[in-house]
Amino acid sequence: MATWASSRTVQVALLEHYAALAEDANNVEFVGEVSQCQSINVCRQFALNNALNRYATLAGGHVKGRIESIMRADATTPQVEMDKFIAAYENLVQAEVGNVLTESYSIVRNNGTTNEYKTFFILNEEKAGAARIRAMERSMLETRIAVREAEEISRFVNEGFKVD
Secondary structure: OEOOOOOOOHHHHHHHHHHHHHHOOOEEEEEEEEEEEOOHHHHHHHHHHHHHHHHHHHHHHHHHHHHHHHHHHHOOOOHHHHHHHHHHHHHHHHHHHOOOEEEEEEEEEEOOOOEEEEEEEEEEHHHHHHHHHHHHHHHHHHOOOOHHHHHHHHHHHHHOOOOO
C-alpha cells in the first residue's frame, strides 16, 4: 500500500489526517472506495463519487420516512411528488456536500490488471449540515411541496443526523 501521487509517506499522511480530525470536533472521516478500475484517475473519481453517493443515500434515508409520513398525513401530496422531492434532495445533497468534502489521502492496491482504490476524506458535520439544508431548500423549489410541509421537513433536516 502506498499513497498515490504524493511525496508524503503513509505515516505522514496518517498524521496529517488524524490532526485534521482532531482540530475540529465537527470533523469526521468519510471513505470512498472502488475496486476493479484500471486507470488511477478513473479510480480517484469513482472513489469520490462513491463517497458522495453514500452520503446522499444516508441523508435521503434519514429524512425519507419522516417526509413521507408528513406528506401522507396531509393526504393531498401525490406519491409522485414525494418521490420527486426525495430524489431531488438526494441529488442536491450529493452536489452540495461535494463542496465540503476534503480529500485527505488515498491508498491504491494493484491487483495485476486492475486496482482497488480507497480515498479517506474529512467531512465537517457543521458544513455538511448547512449543505443538506441548502439541498432541501433547493429541492423544495424544484418540486411542488406545500409550504406547511416544507417548514416541518426543514425543521427535521436542521436537526441533522450522525454519519456512520
